Amino acid sequence: MKIGIDAKWYFEGPASGKMVIRNLVNEICKANSKLNFYIILDKKCENLQLDSENTKVKKVYVWNGNNLLSNVFFVPFVAKKYDLDIVLYQTSVSLFGKHKKIAYIHDLIYISHPQYYTFLERIYLKPLKFLTKFSDFVITVSNSEKNRFQNLAFTNKDIKVLHHGYDSLFKVIDGRDDEDNSEIKSRLQLNEKYILYVGRINTRKNIPNLLKAFQSLEDKQIKLILVGKREWKTDDLNSLLDDPSISDRVILTGSVSNEELSIIYSNAYIFCFPSFEEAFGLPPLEAMASGIPVVVSNSSSLPEVCGDAAIYVNASEPNEIAEAITRLLSDTDLYNKYKQLSVERAKAFSWTNTTQNLIDILEKRYVK
Template sequence: MHKNREDKVKLGIDAKWFFEGPPSGHMVVKNLVDEMIINNNGRFEIFLLLNAKNKQQAQAYFPADVRLIFLFWMPNILSNLLLIPLMTRLYGIKIMLFQNFSSIWPQQLFKIVYIHDVLFLDHPQYYSRLEKLHFRQMKHLAGRANGIITISNTEKERMVKNQVGAADDIAVVYHGIHKSFKPLTHQPADRIQEVINKYDLPEKYLLYVGRVNSRKNINNLIRALSLLEDNDLKLLITGEQCHNSTDLEELIHTRHLADRVIFTGHVPENDLHLIYAIATVFCFPSYAEGFGLPPLEAMQCGVPVVVSNRTSVPEICGDAATYIDPDDPADIAKKINTLLNDSCLYEEKMMAGIRHAAKFSWQQSANEILDLISYAYVDRKSYKEA
């Protein structure tokens, strides 16, 4: 039996990135909030804290039993330090789930901070001086939270090593995969053709999805492209190019690959599902990840994946992926060639990926977070006991 509204504990969720924000952050927040609302089952009275500019969208989107609080815009860290604590006082919110940056006050507020990663602590070379200064506050403020949620055991180990939090105070909740990612045989034929035409997709292509910056190691993927046995195979790079990206254009020109490398920029999620499913092989040679969701999305689409053997990627991809040394373009090319030349291995990795991806769902992620909050706040147990 559900509790009456006045009997429920008031849970606030920092949902400022629900309608827009950094691409990966927006995707995580949207999926988690949607599933937390669906799977709440009367446990909490949910308050969503959103940007005021999204007020009309939010009022039309969310069910009536979800309370909406609208905030005027300010940088995320300042909003979490100033605006959100004030709103928790005004609305009597007892528990607050923050994104990245915890607050200092109110003292009686039970604070849980969802920290996506602290890669900047171990891999500072991939971040600007301003980014490092900004993200460093994440570590300082985490000490003021009652609990931390992060996205992989690898990331938890990094946090403990760098004294972001104690092991007992950090819980790991894996990301999920949206159900819209599915194999080509499950996609509508008219949509497949529409996306092929829209992006002028080649008949066969390697696919990379994610930000285009030095940490993602696209340069070695391009070097590997020039070593492949199939000279007709193209490389499709889908994602936003960042300010610290390697000068890829010069590398492409030097390697005479201008007709084989295609940049799409950021694409809408509805198109991304098809771009994944149509791909021949998915490649993810990243040097450092907190989780590494794109390989799982590719797996769920029935596409074999070739991934880096660094940081969290082996933890997340398990035995379903083909692993490469990201520093070695020859190794990347060799592993891709092997997949393309061995139809049995290709089929085996395709099926293994589909099975592995089935272990990850946003519903499961949301339920784990709700359970953690229940144990940690309502029953006053530690994450370790939960």
């Protein structure tokens, strides 16, 4: 059985898509399976090596000037050329070709909450529902997102759930004074305690309410570090960031490498993620794996991911966010309790398990 894995985002692509496919492919290269995997990569990356090479896993290449066009029109030629039985597509599948098609769709937030997307993004995603009709089944990333599929009557196809894992870089680090750590702390002007947010800087992630909560904290020494790229609809942040009471204590780092991020996580005191809507919510999982108490929204997929290891808040209430942070700042026993709960909860997720679950689904469905 020959399985093609759409991995065009392995080297370059949207941050979440790249993270998913890179980890899946790396684990597939280590796994024992009856299946023969073909990793479909971007043609312009032919001279680059996978993190984990395996002679049993073949690499093939395709044009990827546009992911939608590549999936619909070019990947079927690859499937035919290598006689692939199945292709696991990232997002949109093709309506062409005799091979079985699996749609790996991260979320449908663009339908349920269109206000968080630009007009062009919504136009780009518009064909997704039609194209999904040509899939054999669908994979998404949480039971919460599966419910969204069903509530929107998006597809009548079977929907499987594969939770994300987290990169092994994100772990509890006891020694915090090594050279790399010190350099990053110095460059970002980090003090001993800071609250951390990681993710895109946009309306859906609810940064204004996080800043309002931060303004109201009694602790006027602690800093707030925002790690991520500033995106569409963030103009309302400027007035909040210019507030003299917090302007010198809020640091926007922009995008950072995973190596830098692991150090930023490990030095954080509290992680706060008051997002309005998530399909999975990887940053809270990375924070928990790093041994940080987390404060997250009580909506969408976040309770599914964080379990009993988080303090939950109403994302629309800055005072509630501030109160949760204050509880952790003022109560050492509570802080240590959630620190330990974070570490234990993170153990429930791994890319090794995710990949094995994918292989089990494929073997059960297709290997006779």
